[in-house]
Amino acid sequence: MEDIIEGTAYVLGDDVDTDQIIPAEHLVYSLSDPEERKNYGKYALSGVPVDGAGLPDGGKNFVNEGRFESDHKIIIGGKNFGCGSSREHAPACLKIAGIKAVVAESFARIFYRNSVDGGFFIPFETPAQMIKDIRTGDRLTIDVAKGELTQHSEGSSKTWPLKPLGEVSEIIKAGNIFEYARKAGLIPSAKSAG
Template sequence: MDTIIQGKAYVLGKNIDTDQIIPAEHLVYSLSDPEEVKMYGKYALSGVPIDQAGLPEGNIPFVEEGEFTSPYSIIIAGPNFGCGSSREHAPFALKVAGAKAIIAESYARIFYRNCVDGGFVIPFETAQPLNKSIMTGDELSLDMENNTLTNLTQNITYELRPLGDVINIVQAGGIFEYARKNNLMASTEA
């Protein structure tokens, strides 16, 4: 896996909950049918209040009408991202929509574990409120090896908290793939 992620920022506020990430009415789609899986991407972050969507401007959809993926691959958020219910559909929906990483001040514990265990999106933490200085649409470069985020639009680099061993699990594709690759459980190959 590449250690650099480049893409556009999508900026959110604080306390973004799992019902805002994927509203409950969209949990009816199959997780194994490829045509229905696309719907998780289509409705990712569709429950975020209009005044918070794409802060600070507001009213910027994460996924455009009629699309299944987002032009934004790096989500920037305030504290307590992923609070609410424990549904693993939330990080799954973000991955299906094309998000590669989230950078937040803090996470709800279960959401963080679901990101890592499923290998869905990489959950970085920052000590500073980046959602106050980064704008939706800014071009970003996330260096996972050096734990830095560079805003290419504004030419500013920020330090991030190290992921530690979490990166190995996410890069392997989740906890089960990590365990298989490291001979911690039986392989599924016959």
């Protein structure tokens, strides 16, 4: 787990569902094949309606044409981020596109759980709405230990509190549910051969 996450913001609205994050027609690619899985980066957030793609202006591609990674490292979302299906391709595609943290007012349950157990990125919840104040492209820093997000703009900066990670922080620190379970002695400590 990184202590400091830096990058620019890609801002989305409320109720961004998993069909917007990764449209179902793309769920055919292998997640374990290193070449094939790049497609998930290419199509990440490709289902977001144009008006909502990169707030406040919209119309900004998350991943540019012909690329497999986004220029952005942090997603700022509203309420109920990741609602809809249980497809783990949703958090996976954001990681493959280079996302390190998703910061939202609230998350849908399965998406949140998949993000933590799969160790794709850190899902932070915020006490306040941020999607009206942070603009796509704003430079951000997240101090994970302090639980703070700082928005840098010319000559000034604004710091926002993040909600504590709470009971899932041990899984996040371990890396994923398997590493957590190994540390806790719930499954054998070394991966078996093969």
